[in-house]
Amino acid sequence: MDELASVNGTIGRAEEMTIPVTDDGLLRGDGVFEVARLYGGRPFAWDEHLARLERSAANVRLEFDLDAAKAEVDALLARAGAVDGTIRLLITRGGRRVAILSPLPERLPSARLATVRYAPTRVLDAVKSLSYAANMLAGRLAREADADEALLVTPHGRVLEAPTSAFFYVLDGRLHTPPLTEHILDSITRRHVIALTDATERVLHCEQLPELEEAFLASTTREVQPVSAIDGRPLPSVPGPQTAAAAEALRRHIAES
Incomplete structure (x- = not known):
């Protein structure tokens, strides 16, 4: 095209x-x-x-x-x-x-993430701004760490999102996503995934990442992309059942819209 x-x-x-x-x-x-x-x-x-x-x-x-x-x-x-x-x-x-x-950017079947420390700019809360240099740098830092994408975390260790996508995770058998009160973008795809699944907002700390059962990124261009590893640690299920269910529900919703 x-x-x-x-x-x-x-x-x-x-x-x-x-x-x-x-x-x-x-x-x-x-x-x-x-x-x-x-x-x-x-x-x-x-x-x-x-x-x-x-x-x-x-x-x-x-x-x-x-x-x-x-x-x-x-x-x-x-x-x-x-x-x-x-x-x-x-x-x-x-x-x-x-x-x-x-054209659509090329995407891998699953993504390996590397955590990158990041402090959201409070004055730009709820703004999808052209000022994306920090997000792009985070992605480069992740690739330097032999990952495919960054997972942004605060200086205090709370998990936020990826540079251009929302982050969902399964912990204790339940699907969650970091809350908007952590100053992340109110992603439209995130909204649809929450509405189509039983996902709830829950704060996630870095030290809990090894406990995750599955995870995925969600965005306009990715739809739902499974996460295969975080900081070099493989996730036990890729794609996990809740990731697969979310992907299918979103695809069906898009087709019916």
Whole structure:
């Protein structure tokens, strides 16, 4: 699939589209964004993504024309047709509405995680911001540790999430996920998994990681991805029964939506 993009309504090949170098979205990572997965050209849970985009923009005091952004995404999707992939919508401080249509990133059948110490920025709570350098660095640090992805933990040892996905785990036979009060992102896929399963919010400490029976990551692009090891320790069940059930429930829900 060719990567297409729209900048304030002008559509072209993604690699040929431009924004001014003076845009603070580029200079300072000042802006907000959303990514939705496309199934046959249809973005799953798009209304939820747009609602979160509005909240993020309001939280960082960034005004933008939502109707124009929606129309520009619709035009981009109409140009692309019934494709599978992702649609990314960015709103920059410089006033640019940027929509990018891309193929799905390649994912492994399961992921090995390495814990990386991380302190969430409180002022950006509930904001899906363009300022993702810390998240990207965490992923690089994990790969340097011979893992596939990072598992972010606070300096005090509480488990949070992965850089671009929610973390679910099974402990004492029950499915849990770290609570939003730990200043993690209110992930849309996380919401759907909780609604489709009996998962509950529960604080998890690093010293409990060896006790986990199974775990998985959940995100727009991953759906449900089993975790095979954490800090070099294999998990006993990959994918475990609750991971497999969550993956099937999410796939069925997406197909029926």
